[in-house]
Amino acid sequence: MRYDRAIYRPLGDLYLTVEFGDELNLSLNFRVIALDLALRACPIPGVTETILTNRSLGVVFDPFTITHERLVARIEEIEAATGAITELPSRRVTIPVWYGDPWSRECAAAHGAPHNLDYLAELNRMTVDQVIRTHSGTEHWVSAVGFTPACYQAMPLDPAKALTAPKYLRPRKWTPERIVCIAGQLTSFYPVASPGGYQLLGRTPLELYDPTQRNPAFRDGPVLPRVGDRHTYVPIDEARYWEIRRQVETGTYQYEIREETFRVPTERDGP
Amino acid sequence: MTFEVLDGGLHTTIQDLGRPGYLATGMPPSGPADRFALGLANLLVGNDPGERYLVGRRPGDAGLEALLFGLKLRVLAETVIAVTGADQAPTLNGEPVPMWRAVRVARGDVIALQRTRSGARTYLAASGGIDVPCFSGSRATNVRAFVGGLDGRALRRGDTLRTRPAGRPLADLARRRLRPELVPSYGPRWRVRVVLGPQDDLFLEESIRTFLEHDWTLSPISDRMGCRYVGPALAFRPRPEYLVEQAGADPSNIVDDTIPVGGIQVPGGLEPIVLHVDGPSLGGYAKIATVISADLGKVGQTRPGEVTNFHAVSTGEAVAALRELEGAISEGSIVAA
Numbered sequence: 001m002r003y004d005r006a007i008y009r010p011l012g013d014l015y016l017t018v019e020f021g022d023e024l025n026l027s028l029n030f031r032v033i034a035l036d037l038a039l040r041a042c043p044i045p046g047v048t049e050t051i052l053t054n055r056s057l058g059v060v061f062d063p064f065t066i067t068h069e070r071l072v073a074r075i076e077e078i079e080a081a082t083g084a085i086t087e088l089p090s091r092r093v094t095i096p097v098w099y100g101d102p103w104s105r106e107c108a109a110a111h112g113a114p115h116n117l118d119y120l121a122e123l124n125r126m127t128v129d130q131v132i133r134t135h136s137g138t139e140h141w142v143s144a145v146g147f148t149p150a151c152y153q154a155m156p157l158d159p160a161k162a163l164t165a166p167k168y169l170r171p172r173k174w175t176p177e178r179i180v181c182i183a184g185q186l187t188s189f190y191p192v193a194s195p196g197g198y199q200l201l202g203r204t205p206l207e208l209y210d211p212t213q214r215n216p217a218f219r220d221g222p223v224l225p226r227v228g229d230r231h232t233y234v235p236i237d238e239a240r241y242w243e244i245r246r247q248v249e250t251g252t253y254q255y256e257i258r259e260e261t262f263r264v265p266t267e268r269d270g271p
Numbered sequence: 272m273t274f275e276v277l278d279g280g281l282h283t284t285i286q287d288l289g290r291p292g293y294l295a296t297g298m299p300p301s302g303p304a305d306r307f308a309l310g311l312a313n314l315l316v317g318n319d320p321g322e323r324y325l326v327g328r329r330p331g332d333a334g335l336e337a338l339l340f341g342l343k344l345r346v347l348a349e350t351v352i353a354v355t356g357a358d359q360a361p362t363l364n365g366e367p368v369p370m371w372r373a374v375r376v377a378r379g380d381v382i383a384l385q386r387t388r389s390g391a392r393t394y395l396a397a398s399g400g401i402d403v404p405c406f407s408g409s410r411a412t413n414v415r416a417f418v419g420g421l422d423g424r425a426l427r428r429g430d431t432l433r434t435r436p437a438g439r440p441l442a443d444l445a446r447r448r449l450r451p452e453l454v455p456s457y458g459p460r461w462r463v464r465v466v467l468g469p470q471d472d473l474f475l476e477e478s479i480r481t482f483l484e485h486d487w488t489l490s491p492i493s494d495r496m497g498c499r500y501v502g503p504a505l506a507f508r509p510r511p512e513y514l515v516e517q518a519g520a521d522p523s524n525i526v527d528d529t530i531p532v533g534g535i536q537v538p539g540g541l542e543p544i545v546l547h548v549d550g551p552s553l554g555g556y557a558k559i560a561t562v563i564s565a566d567l568g569k570v571g572q573t574r575p576g577e578v579t580n581f582h583a584v585s586t587g588e589a590v591a592a593l594r595e596l597e598g599a600i601s602e603g604s605i606v607a608a
Contacts, residue, residue, distance in 0.1 A: 001511070009469035011531040012561030013589035014325055017469055024517040024526045048326045051294045051529045051552055058529030058552075060294065062326040063590045064597075144527060146297040146553030149416050153527065167519055184517055192415070211406065211418045221407070222418070223296035 002028060006079060008072045013063050018075060019056040024184065026155055028055040029143040030264050033228055034085040038078050044071065052227040054143045054153065090262035091229045092139070093255070095180070098241040099132045099202035103176045108200055111172045116200040120182070124163050132235050134161050135201060139230040140187050145223070150191035150209035152225040171197035178204050180233065187231070205236075205245035206255070215248070217255035224255075230262065272347045273397060276430040280341030280384060284495075285401050285420035285432075287330040288321030290409035294552040300325055300532065301411035301419060302548050304392050304495055304571025307455065308356035309334055310600035312396035315353035315373045315447050317439040319400075320600050325532055325548075325564060332400025332435070333410040335426070337384055337393045339574075342426075344395075346380040350434060351398040351444045354382075357390025357457060357572060372448030372608060375441060390457035390572040398437040398444060413549055415496065446608045453604050457572045461579040465535065465560035466586055470525060473557045474537075478505040482543070482559055483581055490542065491575040495549040497536075498570050500579060505540045507557065519555060527555040533562035533570075535581075545570050563589035565596040 002021040009017050018035060020028045035057050036050050046065030051058030061071055100117045108116050121128045138161035140154035156162045167183045172195055175181075179190045181198035188198050191209035207215075208224040217224060225231075236244070247253035276283075286309060289302020302324065303309035310320035313332050321331025335342070340359060354361045354370045361368050362383045368374055376382065384393055403410050403420055412420025421430055437444075471479055487500035507522040518524040523539050530536070530546050536556040537543045545562055546554075547570065562570055563584065573579060584592075 010466055010561075010586050011469050011529065011558075012466050012533050012563055013586050013593060014564050015529065015531040015561070017529050019469075019528070022526060023513060049292050049294055053528045053553060055526055056528045058294070058531070060291070060326060060531075062323060063586075063593065064323075067590075068586045144553055145295065147527075147551045149297040151297055151553075164516070184519075192417075209416075211416065211423065221293070221296060223293075223298065227295070 008075070010068060011058070015058055015060050016068060016071065017056045017058050018079070021055050024054055024155070024186070026141060026143070029141070030085050030088070032057045033088060034082055035079055038082045039075070042078055044074050046071065051146065052144060085264050088228055088262045088264060090260055091226065092232065092258045092260050093224070093229050094232050094234055095204050095206060096234045096236040096240065096244055097136070097180050097202040097204050098238065099235050100128065101203040101241070103203055104179060104200035107172065107175055111168070113168065120163060120165055120199060123165065131163065134163055135182070135187070136233045136235050137161050139232055142225050142227055142229040142231060145225050145227055148191060148194060150189070150223045150225055152189055154187045154231055155185060157230065165199040167197040171195055175200070176203070178207070180204055203241070205241050205248055206253070207248055214251040215253065215255065217257065272431040273350055273434040274432040275345040275347055276426050276428055276432070277345055277381065278341055278343035278428055279426040279430070280337050280343070282338040283342045283426040284336050284412035284414065285333050285403055285410055286336045286412060287333040287400070287410045288324060288327060289330060289411045289548060290407045291325050291327065293407060297552055298407070298416060299413065299549050299552065301409070301413045302330070303336055303394065304547060305356055305394070305568035307568050307596060307600060308392070309336065309394045309396070311371065311449055311604070312353045312355040312394040313400070314600065314602065314605060315355070315371070315449065316351050316396045316398040317437065317444050318396055318398065323597070330409040330411065332396070333403065334394050334396035334401060337395065339391060340386040341384060343381065343383045346376045346378055346382065347431070349375070349377050349441065350437070351375050351441050352382065353396050354393060356392050356394040358388045359384035359386060359393045360388060361393070371454050373444045373446065375445045387574065391574045392571055397434050398439070398441060399435040402433045402435045415549060447605050448608045450604055450606055453599055458574065458577045461569050461573055461577060463566045463569050463579050463581055464563045464584045464589065464592065465581050466563060466589055467560045467583050469528070470557040471559050473507055473510070473525070474559055475506045475508055479559070481505060483583055486578045486580065487543070489573045489575050489577055489579065493575060495547055497544040497546050497550055498573065499542050499544045501542055505537050505543070505559070507540060523557050524555055525557050527553050530554045530558065531561050533564065533567055534558045535560045535562065547571065563592055565589065565592035
C-alpha cells in the first residue's frame with residue numbers, strides 16, 4: 001500500500017520514521033530519496049543523520065535541540081514543499097559476478113539446500129543460463145543500504161527482468177563473504193561472512209566494504225554502495241574472477257563507477 | 272605503554288562514546304552498552320566523557336568494556352584508574368579495590384576482574400584515555416565490522432595498551448568518587464521503559480498487553496548487537512496478501528525499514544530482541560517498541576537469566592529520563608573521598 005500522506009512514527013526518543021507505504025515499490029523509494037535530498041538542502045538544527053530504506057526515511061535527532069513534535073512539523077513543511085521528482089543523481093556501478101561459483105554451491109550443500117541457481121531456474125521456469133542472463137540483463141536500483149556495513153538491497157529497474165525467489169525457510173548459519181544473493185525481487189549482498197536466508201547467485205571478486213580504504217574507490221568511506229546507485233552485474237568465468245581478485249587484493253583494480261543523472265520513470269511509464 | 276593484557280577475559284573491547292553518523296552506510300554507532308558507567312569512569316579519572324550518546328559529535332575518551340568475567344591487566348606505567356559498571360569483584364594485587372572511584376596504580380600492579388556479582392559489563396578508564404587510532408572519528412571497537420579498538424577485535428593476552436597524556440595531575444584525581452546515592456544497583460530484576468512502535472499496530476492487542484505485563488528472561492544468546500528475551504509467543508493481526516511475497520512468508524516480516532538502537536524486533540513472534548549499539552540499522556521484522564535511550568544501559572547490564580519488565584512511556588517521559596541521565600554525567604556527581 002502506498003499512503004496518500006506520510007505516516008510519522010516515533011522510534012523511541014532519538015529517532016522517528018517518515019513512512020510512505022508498507023510495500024516494496026520503487027516509487028516509494030524515490031519519495032524517500034527526494035525527502036532526504038530536501039532535508040540535506042534545508043538542514044534542520046538537531047537532526048544528526050538519516051537512514052534511507054525502501055519505503056521510509058529514518059531521522060535521528062537530538063531531542064535537547066528539537067522536540068519530536070516540532071521536528072515532525074518541520075519535516076511535514078519540507079515534504080509539502082518537495083515537488084515531484086524527475087531526476088536523481090545516480091552512480092552506475094559495474095559488479096562482475098562469478099554466477100554459480102563453488103563457494104555458493106558448497107554453502108548451499110552444507111545447509112541441505114540444492115544448488116541455488118538450479119532452484120531459481122526451476123522456480124522461474126528457465127534454464128540456469130536464462131537466470132543469469134535475466135539477472136545481469138537489467139540495472140538494479142540500490143534502494144537501501146544497511147543491516148551490516150555495505151549490505152544493500154537492489155530492485156530490478158526493468159520489471160520484465162525480475163526473478164522471484166523465496167527466502168530459506170531456515171536461515172543459513174553462515175554465508176561466505178562477497179556473495180550476491182536474491183530473495184523476493186531484491187538482490188542483496190553479504191559483505192562479510194554472516195548468517196542469512198537469501199538464495200545464493202554467485203560471488204564477486206570485488207570488495208564493497210573495505211575498512212582499510214586502500215583502493216581509491218573507498219576515498220569517501222569504507223562502504224561503497226549508496227542508495228540511488230544502479231548496479232550492473234556482469235557474468236565472469238573462473239579465470240576472470242581470479243584475475244580481478246588479484247587486482248583487488250593488490251589495490252590496483254579500477255572500479256567501474258560512473259556519475260550519471262537518472263531520469264525517474266513517471267507513473268505513466270508503467271510500474 | 273600503560274597496560275599489558277594478562278587475560279582478555281570473556282570479551283573486552285575498547286569503547287569511547289561511539290561513531291554515530293554512518294547509519295546510512297550500515298555502520299552501527301558502537302560505543303558503550305552502558306553510557307552512564309563509561310561516562311562516570313572517564314569523569315572520575317579526569318577524562319572527557321564525550322558529548323551525547325548516539326547523537327553527539329565528540330566521542331570523548333576511550334576506556335575498556337569487560338563482559339562478565341576474567342579481564343586481567345598488568346600496569347606498566349603509573350596512572351589513575353576507575354572501575355565502574357558491573358561488580359566483577361575487582362582486585363588490585365589480589366586485594367579488593369573499590370568501584371566508582373579513582374584509584375592510583377603503580378608500575379607492576381595487577382588489576383583483575385573476577386566473576387560478576389551484579390551487572391554484565393564493567394568499565395575501566397585510565398587517566399588520559401586508551402590510545403588507539405580513530406576510525407571514522409571514534410576509537411570504539413566493532414568486532415563484526417573489524418574496526419576501531421585494537422585491530423577491530425577484542426583484547427587478548429599479550430596485547431599492550433597505551434594511554435594518552437593525562438589532562439590533570441594524577442595527584443589531583445586520586446580521591447575522586449561518585450556520590451554514593453548515585454551508584455546504580457544492577458538487577459536481578461529490571462524495569463526497562465519503552466516507547467511503543469513503530470509497528471505495534473501489526474501485533475494483536477492482547478500481545479501488546481502480554482509484552483508489557485509478562486516477565487521476560489534474558490537469553491544467553493545476547494551480545495552488543497542484540498539482547499534476546501524469552502517469554503510467551505506474541506501474535507500478529509492478519510495482513511494483506513502482497514506482503515507475503517514482498518516482505519516474507521512469516522507474519523512478523525515487514526518490508527525492511529529503520530531499526531533504531533533500542534528497537535525491539537520480534538521475529539516469528541518469538542523471543543523479542545532489543546537491538547543494541549552494534550546492531551543492524553535496517554531489518555525486516557516487526558518492531559513492537561523501542562527502549563528509551565536512558566534505559567539502554569539497563570539492557571546492557573542485564574545478565575542472562577535475569578528478569579525484565581517492559582513499561583510503556585511517552586516520548587516526553589523518555590526525553591525527561593534522558594535529561595536526568597545526562598545531567599548525572601557531570602562534575603557535580605563527583606565528590607572527594
